[in-house]
Amino acid sequence: MSVILQTTDICKNFHDPVTVEILHNISFTVQKGEFVSIMGKSGCGKSTLLYILSTMDTDYTGQLIIDGESMENRKEKELARIRNKKIGFVFQFHYLLNEFTVLKNVMLPALRLGEFSEAEIVDKAMKKLDILGIKELAEKKANQLSGGQKQRVAIARSLINDPIIIMGDEPTGNLDKKNSQIVFDTFSQLSKEFQQTLLIVTHDPAFAEGTQRIIEMEDGKIVKQ
Amino acid sequence: MKTKLLIEIAITMLRARLKQTLVAALGVTFGITMFIALLSFMNGLNELLDGLVLNRTPHVRLYNEIEPNKNQAVYLSEDYKHNYNFISSIKAGNSRQAIYNSNRIVKNLEQDPRVLGISRKVATQVFFNDGAVDIAGFMNGIEVAQEIRFYKFSDYVTDGNPMDIKNLSNSIILGKPLAHKLLANLGDVIQITTVEGERFPLKVVGFYESGLADFDKTQSFAAITTVQKILGESDSYVTDIQVKLLDLKQAPAVAKEYASIFETNAEDIQTANAQFETGTRIRNIISYAVGITLLIVAGFGIYNILNMMIYEKMDTIAILKATGFAGSDVKRIFIFISLSIGFFGCLVGLICGNGLTRIINHIPFHPTAIPTIKTFPVSYNPLFYVIAIFFSFLTTYFAGWFPAQKASKVDPVIIIRGK
Numbered sequence: 001m002s003v004i005l006q007t008t009d010i011c012k013n014f015h016d017p018v019t020v021e022i023l024h025n026i027s028f029t030v031q032k033g034e035f036v037s038i039m040g041k042s043g044c045g046k047s048t049l050l051y052i053l054s055t056m057d058t059d060y061t062g063q064l065i066i067d068g069e070s071m072e073n074r075k076e077k078e079l080a081r082i083r084n085k086k087i088g089f090v091f092q093f094h095y096l097l098n099e100f101t102v103l104k105n106v107m108l109p110a111l112r113l114g115e116f117s118e119a120e121i122v123d124k125a126m127k128k129l130d131i132l133g134i135k136e137l138a139e140k141k142a143n144q145l146s147g148g149q150k151q152r153v154a155i156a157r158s159l160i161n162d163p164i165i166i167m168g169d170e171p172t173g174n175l176d177k178k179n180s181q182i183v184f185d186t187f188s189q190l191s192k193e194f195q196q197t198l199l200i201v202t203h204d205p206a207f208a209e210g211t212q213r214i215i216e217m218e219d220g221k222i223v224k225q
Numbered sequence: 226m227k228t229k230l231l232i233e234i235a236i237t238m239l240r241a242r243l244k245q246t247l248v249a250a251l252g253v254t255f256g257i258t259m260f261i262a263l264l265s266f267m268n269g270l271n272e273l274l275d276g277l278v279l280n281r282t283p284h285v286r287l288y289n290e291i292e293p294n295k296n297q298a299v300y301l302s303e304d305y306k307h308n309y310n311f312i313s314s315i316k317a318g319n320s321r322q323a324i325y326n327s328n329r330i331v332k333n334l335e336q337d338p339r340v341l342g343i344s345r346k347v348a349t350q351v352f353f354n355d356g357a358v359d360i361a362g363f364m365n366g367i368e369v370a371q372e373i374r375f376y377k378f379s380d381y382v383t384d385g386n387p388m389d390i391k392n393l394s395n396s397i398i399l400g401k402p403l404a405h406k407l408l409a410n411l412g413d414v415i416q417i418t419t420v421e422g423e424r425f426p427l428k429v430v431g432f433y434e435s436g437l438a439d440f441d442k443t444q445s446f447a448a449i450t451t452v453q454k455i456l457g458e459s460d461s462y463v464t465d466i467q468v469k470l471l472d473l474k475q476a477p478a479v480a481k482e483y484a485s486i487f488e489t490n491a492e493d494i495q496t497a498n499a500q501f502e503t504g505t506r507i508r509n510i511i512s513y514a515v516g517i518t519l520l521i522v523a524g525f526g527i528y529n530i531l532n533m534m535i536y537e538k539m540d541t542i543a544i545l546k547a548t549g550f551a552g553s554d555v556k557r558i559f560i561f562i563s564l565s566i567g568f569f570g571c572l573v574g575l576i577c578g579n580g581l582t583r584i585i586n587h588i589p590f591h592p593t594a595i596p597t598i599k600t601f602p603v604s605y606n607p608l609f610y611v612i613a614i615f616f617s618f619l620t621t622y623f624a625g626w627f628p629a630q631k632a633s634k635v636d637p638v639i640i641i642r643g644k
Contacts (some may be wrong), residue, residue, distance in 0.1 A: 051638045056547060077551045084549020091641055095544040099237045109548040111230045138367075167572070 088158030148179030257574025283467030366452025400441035446567025563625020
């Protein structure tokens with residue numbers, strides 16, 4: 001099994017107004033195909049950690065290696081490209097662009113990557129929507145969907161460039177029980193059928209129970225993994 | 226591919242805020258419209274006013290100034306060569322106003338490739354007899370055909386045919402205010418007295434209006450041969466030789482050259498009309514300043530609207546960045562939005578500006594001084610349009626650049642976690 005993501009002694013401090021330690025020596029690895037969840041109470045630093053792992057937050061010390069490449073001293077442009085190609089992200093809120101159709105929303109990251117022609121991307125996007133069972137919604141505008149549907153579109157969008165890892169920041173946090181279950185089932189399906197690597201931050205114990213490995217955090221430290 | 230995608234996103238954002246976009250574009254349109262109209266109108270007036278003088282002024286004028294001889298006898302004496310010589314009460318020695326050897330000069334000028342046309346002139350003072358009163362004035366003997374061709378003489382003859390002074394012997398064109406004073410109508414015969422005291426009857430065949438009323442009060446025109454006859458001089462008697470050059474800019478150099486070759490005085494148009502150029506320049510500066518100010522104000526409008534758009538579209542910017550769009554991509558989107566507002570605003574502005582200019586050009590305007598003008602003068606110089614395009618792009622680019630810079634610096638983590 002190959003290592004997809006590895007962190008060594010990641011620390012982060014907020015300096016305003018006084019220095020507060022948010023993360024302290026976080027070290028763990030995620031193997032290919034794993035379905036990992038990060039658990040912890042509000043304010044324990046789990047989301048902060050996830051944004052560091054996603055390369056969006058660069059203000060930290062320690063080492064982050066994604067797919068064998070160190071993320072140290074990279075330019076903003078390079079990081080954007082890595083996010084685009086290798087990382088799929090699902091947020092608590094769906095963040096779809098209301099002016100675009102579902103299909104276009106899913107296609108956007110692939111269009112940015114520009115490795116395939118538009119026709120190929122349409123084809124790929126339709127396949128992803130099919131996997132998530134929302135193919136028939138492709139031509140609808142994003143603001144015409146229900147909450148659960150929007151979140152599934154967001155997952156389809158995260159899949160479009162066949163990322164090596166999908167990160168989720170409380171992807172079920174805004175959903176009712178039924179829709180949470182659907183989203184969880186979708187993640188399990190991706191993990192089982194496509195060996196998709198998943199790293200999901202959650203505070204929902206029921207969700208975490210269903211994952212292969214749970215990393216528990218408290219006060220900026222990993223207490224159990 | 227990438228550019229196309231960025232443009233597509235930009236257009237979608239524009240359409241989402243169509244009303245504000247239109248208002249912003251309207252600002253540019255208004256600025257450009259006024260810029261074009263203002264410059265066209267100002268320059269039309271400038272050209273008119275300059276034309277009043279420049280059209281009538283020869284590029285180089287050769288004449289004989291009455292002045293003391295520059296080579297006084299004492300300077301030529303070997304004995305006093307190394308002294309400072311003071312001479313009091315020098316008087317002009319040459320009482321002659323005519324140019325020496327004028328036929329020869331004209332022949333030489335005709336062979337100069339820089340010269341477009343030459344016309345000879347005899348100017349003299351006369352008295353116009355109005356009953357018991359004599360009115361002092363000037364009489365210009367001109368070569369009518371050349372004057373019409375090179376100095377638009379016929380534009381200023383409001384009544385009668387200017388060619389008549391050549392075709393009818395002993396005829397004269399009077400300045401209109403002068404004719405008014407003399408109560409002379411077309412076809413009337415008036416009496417003039419020369420400085421030497423000769424009386425002469427002349428038939429009025431036309432009226433002249435230059436636009437400068439004071440000037441017209443004293444001027445009259447007759448054929449050069451008529452004036453030579455009145456003065457009792459031969460046909461080589463010429464007081465002015467007026468030269469029109471192919472290139473006006475060469476005038477100062479050419480004037481200097483002629484002055485030394487022909488040993489006469491030569492005045493160029495730039496020296497004669499320096500003050501007109503100053504007026505033109507100041508009017509131009511004012512109109513450009515006002516026009517560019519309008520465009521900058523329009524630029525602030527765009528700046529405001531883009532800033533607002535960025536606050537509204539914070540989520541979109543954040544998600545674009547989270548899914549792999551770089552800061553520079555976001556910046557390009559917003560600069561494109563700004564430039565397209567500028568482009569459409571400018572396009573409509575150019576059309577409206579041209580329309581407004583045409584409307585101004587049709588507003589009746591009857592200056593009593595300039596008989597050929599019936600409506601407000603405007604200038605359709607394409608340069609104004611080029612400048613307008615240039616400045617509209619410049620201001621919209623900078624108006625877009627600052628908000629775009631801000632958008633490119635948006636930290637997606639703060640936006641996304643803020644929810």
